[in-house]
Amino acid sequence: MHIGLIGGIGPAATVAYYQRLVAAFREKGRVLELTIVHADIQTLASNAEVDDRGAQAQVYATHLEQLKNAGADFGTITSLGGSFCYAETQALSTLPLVSAIAPIDSGLTRRGVRKIGLLGTRQILRTALYGQLEQCEALVPSDIEAVHQAYVSTALSGVCTDEARDVLFAAGAEMIERGADAVLLAGTHLGLAFDHHEPGYQVVDALDLHVEHLVALATA
Secondary structure: OEEEEEEOOOHHHHHHHHHHHHHHHHHHOOOOEEEEEEOOHHHHHHHHHOOOHHHHHHHHHHHHHHHHHOOOOEEEEOOOHHHHHHHHHHHHOOOOEEOOOHHHHHHHHHOOOOEEEEEOOHHHHHOOOOOOOOOOEEEOOOOHHHHHHHHHHHHHHOOOOHHHHHHHHHHHHHHHHOOOOEEEEOOOOOHHHHOOOOOOOOEEEHHHHHHHHHHHHHHO
């Protein structure tokens, strides 16, 4: 099956999706069929800040139509924070839309995680991943706003500063102390902070869970 990605939100996360999909298909000995369209991260950030779901859904619907015209069998949004308008987008889309959030619950359960600490945007933390975790109990950082600012600054710049990394690592450690089995990187740019660094606790990357799901769909 032909995978369609709404990428660009932001470029670093899009590259991570591309690299991991290529590696997964190579490992399976399969040919990857993939089209990526570019969504503007500044537009997304502005719409998400004021919770304008309708406006962002219209943006996504246009991109999904582009993916459909390119031959994609389904599309997906490469951003958990950007999935705040998933239902609105699904209602407008002319292409089957695959959730980036739905695979997380089952993926965590397969890994034996019963209580997960969340790192991500303000919206993700305040709604505990949009209320879509059914099998795992969710914990959120005590200082949601500090984590949100550290995440957004990283996403918009494509670079994680030492100061932002310290905030994110400390928030994760605090949730582990409160009983979390692991910390979920519930934002596609959090790899910029955690990749090639050892925070001292178990980390699960939601991007990996999403990619696993896309590969399973496309190779079924």
